[in-house]
Amino acid sequence: MRIALLTEGGYPYARGEGGAWCDRLVRGLPQHDFDVYALSRSPRTEAAGRVGTPPNVRGFRQERLWGPPPQDDMPYGGRAAGRAARTAFRAGFREFAAALAGAAATSPARRADRFGTGLYALAEVAQDHPGALPELLRGDDALADLEAACRAPGVRPVLADIVVTELLTAADLLERQLRPLSAPWYGPAALGSADVCHAASGGPAALPGLLAKRFCGTPLIVTEYTVRAREALLAHRAAGLPPAVRALLGDLHRLLSGEAYRRAALVTPGSAHVRRWQERCGAPRERLRTIHPGIDAGRFARAGAQAEADAAAQAAEPTVHADPTVAWIGRADPAKDLIALLHAFHAIRREEPRARLRIFHLRAADERAAGYLGHCRTLAAQLFPDEAADAHAVGESPVSFEEIGSPGAPEPADAYAAGDVVVLSSSAEGFPLSLVEAMFCGRPTVSTDVGAVREVIGGTGLVVPPRNPRALAEATLDLLRGPERAARLGAAARERALALFTVRACVDAFRESYLDVVAHHPVRHPPLLDAQGDPRPFTTPPESLSPARLAPTPAAWTSVPATPGTAR
Template sequence: MRIALLTEGGYPYARGEGGAWCDRLVRGLPHHDFEVYALSRSARTEQGGTVEPPPHVRRVLSARLWGAPPPARPRDGRGRAARRARGAAFRWHFGEFAAALAGGSALGAAARADRFAAGLYGLAGVAVEHGGLAELLRGDDAIGALESACRAPGVRPLLGDVTVTELLAVADLLERQLRPLALPWYGPQELGAADLCHAASGGPAALPGLLAKRFCGTPLIVTEYTVRLREALLAHRAAGFAPAVRALLGDYHRLLAGEVYRQAALVTPGSTHVRRWQERCGAPHERIRTVQPGIDAARFARAGEAAEAEAVTPAGHADPVLAWVGRPDPAKDLIALLHAFHALRQEEPQARLRIFHLRGAGQASVRYLDHCRTLAAQLFPDEAADPHAVGESPVAFEEIGSPGAPELADAYAAGDVVLLSSSAEGFPLSLVEAMFCGRATVSTDVGAVREVIGGTGLVVPPRNPKALAEAALSLLRAPERAARLGAAARERALALFTVARCVDAFRESYVDVVAHHPVPREPLLSAAGAPRPFTAPAESWSPTRLAPLTKGFRP
């Protein structure tokens, strides 16, 4: 089977868990041919390098959603008639697109979705037939269409007061988001030759899949372990965009998500939390299948086995230790964690907190980490007089890969209890990793945490340092209970979150989707004219040579 893997800011780029799970998926299906179509989000994405794909990844194509638009000349020449035809087509389709973004009293939800889809595919048609889409999206016609849509009757008052500066910002950001429409990926030798497209996230990554379905009939699978729509809305707020800009861009992402979910042959959320978002945005219930992400359990086997041995023969610690592991980010709410630990120290003065952070953090993460170090110094100014502190702060900030934690598993194993203090979370991978290590956990009730942890850990409200401190203290004072919870957590992780389970689920999904949505290619029609389901039948691959069925047979 030939699979087109569509990514945005993930595989084959090395940075981020999104790239890691794609790599595990591809390596777990060596009997399929993969082609990767990667969208780069930023210069930082590319600076992180790429992973070396396995041999059955036939090629990797990439395009940027950042920086200046790629140079492109109109395909139909620069004559007056050609320019008029191109401009007229663009104004019509972008007018539909802009009207859908702005909404209005005359548009219901269904009509708005239809106009958005018509405008989106129409703009793709302009890119194919005429070229020069990036120039048009930044031009006067686009600004005029956006302004007319925002001044239409029944539009929200917020948009009625939009300024030209804000419209220019919207046009610039939309041009970047819509760059996949103009990519040369939709010919019969590109996405048209794939048996299916698998988008590794919603949003821009799924745009090539939408066009492949529209132009070539290629079925689309969409996987989301975090809600791409929610990520976009939070990013708009963090960027400080004006309210009108946020409203238009937010509606673009909502309408795009709805169109992606409606057109996908299968939607595979990573949790019930994500599934609820998808259904709210229009994903049909009958085309959703939850597939938890697969994590390499072998990386944590040593720590998990050591935890089991320690539960049988407790060794004890001179000082009780709490551990936090992850990438420093405001959403991880290390501020609440430090305040919780300060409250816990009033009851358990020997306790220590070890904060393990990942390498390769960006400047924003470095600044946040410096802020947390400053707060820790203020909360624990000088404990040299404390005989239990040995002249050191009870809070340690350590990088994974340092002598204190050479490997990721060592960071989890360093704590008697592992904490997750996030104020917002998608799928909590660090929590699953702690479960593989057999550690008792205390987590905030955000995202898919409750679904992941089941009954094998303690869950407290977010942004509540007192509740976090009390739960952690209860486990530190009951090591037998903590050991039981850690053992149960490891069993749950091994049952639900392994790579093998994830790969098997996608293997079945691929066969099911291609069997029910074969691509109608002319060379692959049967004698009766019906489309055949596979470019290369999946049954044709076998890891070993099989002996003839008649060998040794005696009637």
């Protein structure tokens, strides 16, 4: 089977979990061929370099969603698009812009229909007039039509008051998000040769899959482990975009996700939390299948085995640690709410003066993350001034910040094992990977009730309301003071993780999904030809894939044309 893997800001560039699950999927299905179509979000993504890909990744193509449009691929060479292209563009873009603005009197179904009509009209312009669409999306006609849509009766006040500078920003960002429409990927030598397209999100990564379905009949699978539209909204806010621009781009992502869900042959949410969002956006329930992300349990096997031994010892002879330790592991970010954790630990210290908090954080990805981490360090010094001053003389502190991956710092498995209790304090979360890793390590956990936390933890950990330091402190103290109960919860958590969240379970689920989709949505590819131009019924005989052939493969199978009416 030939699978087109459509990614955005992830594989084969990202070295974090955003690309790791794709890499595990590709390596777990060596019998299938993959072609990767990657959308790059930023120059920083490309500067990090690509990860090594296995031999079954046969091809790689890339499109940038940043910077000016690539002039080298534009046959117009900077000249204005022709009249035919301009006329077709305006007809499609008016529908597209009206759907984004969304007048109050427009029903959600009508709005979705107008969005689809406009989107595919723009795709037709991109294919019929190569290189024209980026120029047209940034042109005066697009600005005029976008302004008219924003000032139409019944639109939201935030759009009705849009100004010229905001229109220019919105047009520029819309052109970047729609660049996959102009990519030269929709012929028989590219997406047209795939048996199935697999989009790693319902955002711009799904655009090539939607067009491959429309132009080539290739079925589409959409996988999401987080709500892509929500991620986009947070990114737009962090970038400081004006409210009107955020509203337009936010609606673009919501409408695009809804179109991808409705057109896909199969949608695979990573959790019930994401599934509810997809159903709300129009995904048919009968085409939804939850597939949890697969985590490499081997990295945490040693820590898990040690936790089992500790649990057995605790059951035989219950003991309370002299210096109970709370551990937090993850990337420092405002959504992780380390502020609430520090306040909760302040309450814990009043009850357990010898308790320690170890914060194991990844390296700050940008200035915003570094600033937040610095703020947390400052708050820790303010909450524990006397203790920090006394501890400084002996080289200790009740709160420590340790960067994972730095010289002398613990590996992730050791970081989880260092805590008697592992805490997840997030105020917002998608699929809590750090929580699953703690479960693999057999650690008892206290988590805030956000995202897919309840679905992941089941009954194997304590769950408290988010943004509630007092509840977080009380639950953590319960486990610190009850090591026998904590050991039982940790053992149950490890069993649950091994049953639900392994790489093998994830890969097997996707293997079945590919076969099911291809069986119900077969693609009629053009016949393969030999050197003389004659059709070949078999490129590689099925027996060649068998580990032990029973007989030599007849040479005629690779050279004799198929007889009309015979089975292939």
